[in-house]
Amino acid sequence: MTKEVKPKINLAVYWGAACGGCCVSVLDVHESLFTVTEHANLVFWPIALDIKYKDVESMPDGFIDVTLFNGAVRNSENEHMAKLLRKKTKILVAYGSCAHMGGIPGLANFSNREGIFNRVYLESESTSNPEKVFPQQHHKVSEGVLELPEFHNDVKTLNQVVNVDYYLPGCPPQTERLVEVFLAIVSKTDLPPAGSVVGALDKSQCDECKRKKSDNKLVKVFKRPWQIKDDGVTCFIEQGVICMGPATRGGCGVRCVEGNAPCRGCYGPPSDVTDPGLKMMSAIATMIDSNDSAEIEKTIETIDDPAGTFYRYSLPGSILRRKVL
Amino acid sequence: MNENPKIIAFLCNWCSYTGADLAGTSRMKYASYVRVIRVMCSGRVDPTFVIKSFQEGADGVLICGCHPGDCHYHEGNYKCLRRFHLLQKYIKQMGIQPERLRLEWISASEGREFSELVNEFSESIKALEPSQIKESIETFS
Amino acid sequence: MKQYTIDPITRLEGHGKVEIFCTDDGDVENVYFQVPELRGFEKFLEGRPVEEASQIVTKICGVCPGCHHMAAGKATDAVFGVKPTPTAVKLRELFYMAHFVHSHIAHFYALAAPDFVVGPTAPAAERNVLGVIAKVGVETGTEVLKQRRIAQEIQALLGGHQTHVVMNTPGGVRKGLTEEQRKDIELKAKGFVEFARFSLKVFNDVVLANKTYVDIILNGPYSLNLYSMGLVDENNKVNFYDGKVRVTDQDGKEHCKYSPHDYRNWLEERVEPYSYLKYPFLKQIGWKGFVEGKDSGVYHATPLSRLNAADGMATPLAQEQYEFMYKTLGGKPVHATLAMHWARLVELLYSAERALELAQDKEITGTDIQAELPNVPREGVGIVEAQRGTLTHHYLTDEKGIITKANIIVGTTNNNAAISMSLKKAAQGLIKKGVTVDDGILNMVEMAFRAYDPCFSCATHSLPGNMPLEVIFRNSKGDITRQVKRR
Ligand code: SF4
Ligand code: SF4
């Protein structure tokens, strides 16, 4: 390798409505952190650096070369920061399932603000709130005013708020994938066209999965994982258990299936598919072992919570986006 | 009540579309809210087509294929049947009335049956409130 | 009126924020601790098959996913009315001990040690992990990283997914352990025990040998007279995975001891309009505001409270250290917030010893890892000790096991009121008329907060120059007159 001195790029990491797992996965680069800092100045990363929102505001537009944005857009603060970072950033990366498709917090789109507030602040089994107090955006106390961000009615993916250049899927993404993508970005080689998913395979999980599959995946009854004695080797679907493998992009090393749990789709749909749940429904339609309407209905009865399973990580990013209330 | 519903009908080329054609040429009257999309086989109706229709404002979606056993691609209509039941369960969970989606078998000679079906389906959709799907998705985003 | 804003202080289920209001003289009038984020897991668990919950809830927190996985797994067992097989229970606990080892090491070396090993008012540039390494030697630094990594490897091996664990299934676990793997873990657990003992020695040599530090721990503005909560086994010894929740009062007397399914008899939560995070308190005592003392239902759930609430540790070396700690600090219970760091190290030793016990248990390589599910699902509560406090998951389901209602009281949430009060007390003790609020003072305010290890702090402190803190001085018109920033 020839040694050439490249100017360092400016890197930022930010979270929206996230669990922190994505930030931890970035920290988990461990030794590779040095590879990263060799090529990049970390200019903004709230969990690790003392740089304030104000400092970001005063950066010139396009000052940040790459921002890894993790987390969904849940409230007004997430939304504001997404817009601000878009302005300041050349390459905006939706990092992780939450930013990519809404992720687990996106399951909130089965409900809305009112539904969530009522459950959490009124009805919860341990809450006592006879005066029906809810968190307020502006609350006057004797000493002054206390502010909170506005809790939106639904969860959005990052690209439903701003333009996104790349998507790095996973909950969280595999750290090795991040390092590869990062190096591709700094060396400005092998970059696919803007809007692409990076750091994952084109094919489905099933392609990588070591479990035994036969050609006749025919099912009469779908079962919950605890209703079978998993033999540890046969494809889950052939054992009657819903596994999102066929509608999920590979790249994680099929890690859940390796742990004897069916895939739940955090890597998002393969490259030729827009809506993972609809893809899954198509796949399942070929597996149901019946041509009789009533029997088919009975088989489908055994699929509990199809929407919450087929869109476990992708409800806000799906075609319907949310439950119609 | 919905005086002017939008209905999308996916018709299999070989039987249902011909049936619809027959209904047209024999001047049987059927409701004019229906926009027909011809597909090669009901088995080619991807769930995406159906859900996209709803997303873009359809009040009802009708799928017609050949009678069981008559599909020109052997299994196409059975595949469609299974998808249909799955979609029913899915849209119900998403807050969309399952009555808005319907699957029927129509053969090439069943012009009358087709026009009756369309009229009946149109009436049932008219009886519902206009679909809130498009608005709901937009207001929230 | 001056208003200081510390934003973001660090992450909970979101970005914590502290507002400090001062009089024009510069005395602290009031402090508000706000959590500006909510995701609403309690709501969107509804409709999900109950066995999926243990995987969904790991996404509450990517720093302690294992705790939510375990509490949810136990709640799910309870929903089905099933007792997991002995091997499954041991595997879960072994995983959980590794989770504790991993987290407690991180917290001590990256978060607590900078204040004590390097010094509370040392220049900020040195007050970090690197500064600690400079003081205690590079080998130690390497060892810290190594032990953390090993603990993480054990978690990944048993948990199936290195971050968002997929281990639990109702009545058991999904994957067993081979003899070869067991031997390997045994070796590693021996290493944990050594390392935990070493860490206590560091604490002894560096902190306890320094009179100033001991003085800060015992006499700084860091003491809160609250009830103590913690999970205990049948001998009233500290347990993280299973047992009953015991609460003791300010004198060490038992206030209550409840089984998970009775939590509602003893706990209640309150809503304040300025935070998205609720405030749990002891129901039988009642909410009397942000005040200390026996009449106030405010409690804490921390390493220190767990030790206070128990009669001792279940492993021999940890028990020795437990006794030594209370002897040194003047007897049980201890109410000095900063003693949490010491308690955490005692817990580290316990987790290590317990991990070793489990790794040496014949039964752990058993193949009977999943019990039959005899009952129709209904309702269940699962409780574990998370690193940051007692964690309660409660699910109700229909007869198919689809969740109809879910309630969660997260570790850090227990401490919401206590954290607010600690911050206020520290701020009032340190920020005063005539005192120049500099970097060192701000750090000392922050220390009150950090002791609780509110979620995300471990990640926060894994790079130098972190834990951002900013204090804004405002005059009575609200204009900014001065800004102090800690890097
Ligand atoms: S994608 Fe997964 S790991 Fe990342 S923030 Fe969201 S829930 Fe956490
Ligand atoms: S469906 Fe699941 S278990 Fe089956 S091959 Fe695909 S990923 Fe593997």
Ligand code: SF4
């Ligand atoms: S197996 Fe599926 S759910 Fe698990 S990490 Fe991979 S893509 Fe995500």
Ligand code: FES
């Ligand atoms: S060709 Fe008509 S349904 Fe297949």
